[in-house]
Amino acid sequence: MKIMVIARLFSGLNTLLESGHWEHAGSPAYYHFIRGLDAETSWDYTLCFLLPHPYTGFECKRSLNITNLRSSALIVPYYSLPFSSSFTLIKKAEYFYNKLSQYIAVLPSLIGSNCFYIDRENLLLGAFLLPFKKKIAVRLLGVTESVYLNVTQKRNIYSSLLRYVFTHRNSLFICTRDGSFSDQMGAWLSWKRFYIFFNGIDIERIERNKRREDRPFTIVSVSRLEKNKGQSQLLQAAKHSGVKNIRIILIGEGVERRKLESLAKELELEDRTIFTGKLIHNNAIKYLEEADLVVSLNCNGVFGNNVLEAAQVGLPVIALEHPGCQDENQKYFCMIPRKETTEKTAHAIYRFVKDPDFARHYGEKSQNFSKQQLISWKHRIEKEFVLLDEFYNEKKAE
Structure with a gap:
């Protein structure tokens, strides 16, 4: 054939x-x-x-x-x-x-x-x-x-x-x-x-017990840098959260990079935001393994590869609701409504940073999703x- x-x-x-x-x-x-x-x-x-x-x-x-x-x-x-x-x-x-x-x-x-x-x-x-x-x-x-x-x-x-x-x-x-x-x-x-x-x-499942306290709270986003992927809302939410001891890592390349770099500077986040550019898969996973939270404000769908991989390494996930999604597996993640996305994401980031039990709860939910759904x-x-x-x-x- x-x-x-x-x-x-x-x-x-x-x-x-x-x-x-x-x-x-x-x-x-x-x-x-x-x-x-x-x-x-x-x-x-x-x-x-x-x-x-x-x-x-x-x-x-x-x-x-x-x-x-x-x-x-x-x-x-x-x-x-x-x-x-x-x-x-x-x-x-x-x-x-x-x-x-x-x-x-x-x-x-x-x-x-x-x-x-x-x-x-x-x-x-x-x-x-x-x-x-x-x-x-x-x-x-x-x-x-x-x-x-x-x-x-x-x-x-x-x-x-x-x-x-x-x-x-x-x-x-x-x-x-x-x-x-x-x-x-x-x-x-x-x-x-x-x-x-x-x-x-195809990455090893990691069960995390507690957050590392020897470095800033690390938020990772893995996606092409495009308007519908939500990186600008993430930067604005990080600023509005009022949390100072955070680091934002944007993994990926795309047409919005210059605008996002300018936005990070405008929001006074340039010293706390890392643009890695395009990475091979194994290098991107290394950043995930060192992260505390993954944020995916992707307008195209809830369960992007970054969400699945975050769940596999035991990370809590903030994801954006999708009008077409009726999947019950959304319950495993911290879902953000389409309305007031920036404000709701800022509130969620603040809580993940300030409330270790809240972060641990969603980390455990990610692990459960990974064990039950992923192959x-x-x-x-x-x-x-x-x-x-x-x-x-x-x-x-x-």
């Missing part, structure tokens, strides 16, 4: 293009899936990565040899349109222009392949493949509000194409249980060909491969 993987990789992309080496430098889901696929010698596979932005050295379609995988990767470029950074309408036109041009570029590679594995960013590609009796497995890193509403409520060309993909018998969905609209989407589909899992965890990436990928094997080998629907 031969599988064609088509994905638009955001995290870890620079590392791959610069080194030609498949490393755990971004999305763990893709890292572990492709490593597992590479080890499954009974399956042949090809890789096709669609660039999400212009990248020097990849101005035209080309093959990239990946030194530690059996397969090379076809890299398809992204082209900017003039003035797209200044005008929203041109930016939208650029997005759809690249969707179309990238799909046209990969068409020759699609011939002869019947089994496809695509990501959420390429759902529209599924609408083009399904009429040709292709089998499409889709990895959903959660379900955004836009996707959910388009599939379940809206009536336009785009929503019709998405609904066609989600309801087709030759589609299978493997969704990350990220605390977004995932459960609602699964329920709308009556859980037909829609499977939902927490991401795996290794090896077992997580094994479950996925069982589903894929059954799906790809069953008779295709007409």
